[in-house]
Amino acid sequence: MSKHEDVIKYILSLEVGTKISVRSIASELGVSDGTAYRAIKDSDTLGIVTTIPRVGTVRIEKVGKKNIDVLTYGEVINVVDGSLLGGKNGIHKMLHSFIIGAMTTEAMKRYIRKDCLVIVGNREDAQKLALLNDAGVLITGGFGCSDRIKELANEKCLPIISSSYDTFTVASMINRAISENLIKKDIVLVEDIMEDSPCYLKSTDTIEKWKKIMREVKHERYPIVDSEKRVVGIVSLKDLSNL
Structure with missing residues (x-):
């Protein structure tokens, strides 16, 4: 397993919500900053970390295809x-x-x-009501909140x-983000048709082993990998027929 894969495996082992950085990963695993940076970028592509303004990069739960119509609070930010x-x-x-809290708290x-x-x-009363009922709060208009909240x-x-946006604008932006995720669900990705555990040959394998695998799997082409896969x-x- 390469150092790059080791770093991604380590990130996967972290609890959801754990904050990470290039420096902390490099120090913890004894890898270069470049290796740590590339692994974090790939982890973001994989959907297992996200970067939040003024917070940093955190481990998140990967959203499966069945949950593609939901967002995390980090994504909303x-x-x-x-x-x-x-x-x-x-x-x-x-x-x-x-929900848009344009009504009385009752x-x-x-x-x-x-x-x-x-x-x-x-509206502090509405903000408090939401939190007490296990809901997050989005304050529009660029307003803040009290220390109690x-x-x-x-x-x-x-x-x-x-x-800083008004209520109508943020509601439209969130709806659009959800809609775009739903549209993505209908796009066929490489991961939808690829084999998770493809059959391959090592560069040190013999022709006889290739023939044996070919008889069992019956694929037309086979990738060849080195010692680090x-x-x-x-x-x-066609190559076999020329031998």
Whole structure:
């Protein structure tokens, strides 16, 4: 296994919510900054880490295809160009719906559910109600929140996000992000048709072993890998017929 793969395996072993950096990975595993950086970038592509403004890079739960219509709080921060005011330990959590808190707190109680996002203005009563009902909060208009609300958000590990956009704009931005994810679900990716455990040959294998594998698997082409499982070539049935 290469150092690059070792780093990704290490990142996968971390608990969701763990903060990582190039320096911490390089120090922990004894690899170069370049190796750590490339592994973190690939981990982001794999969907197992994400970078949050003013927070850093954190380990997140990979969203499977069946959950592609949901977002994490961390993704919402990026979508609405927001700032995290509190509850940073919950940015990896997934939210399944959102409501606009343009009503009295008494009326809001009927709609707030666990893991939903409540979009409100500078209304502390509505912000507190959302947190007490296990919902995150998105404050529009660029407003902040009181220290009491920040403490409650930190205690319950529920993010408080502030965005300079108005309520209608942030709701539209979140809806668009969800819709784009749903559209992506219909696109056929390489991973949809690839084999997870492909049959391959080592550069040190004999022709006899190749023939044996070919009789068992009956593939037309076979990749050839070196001692570190890096592809160094490919052989086909045509090559065998020339021997």
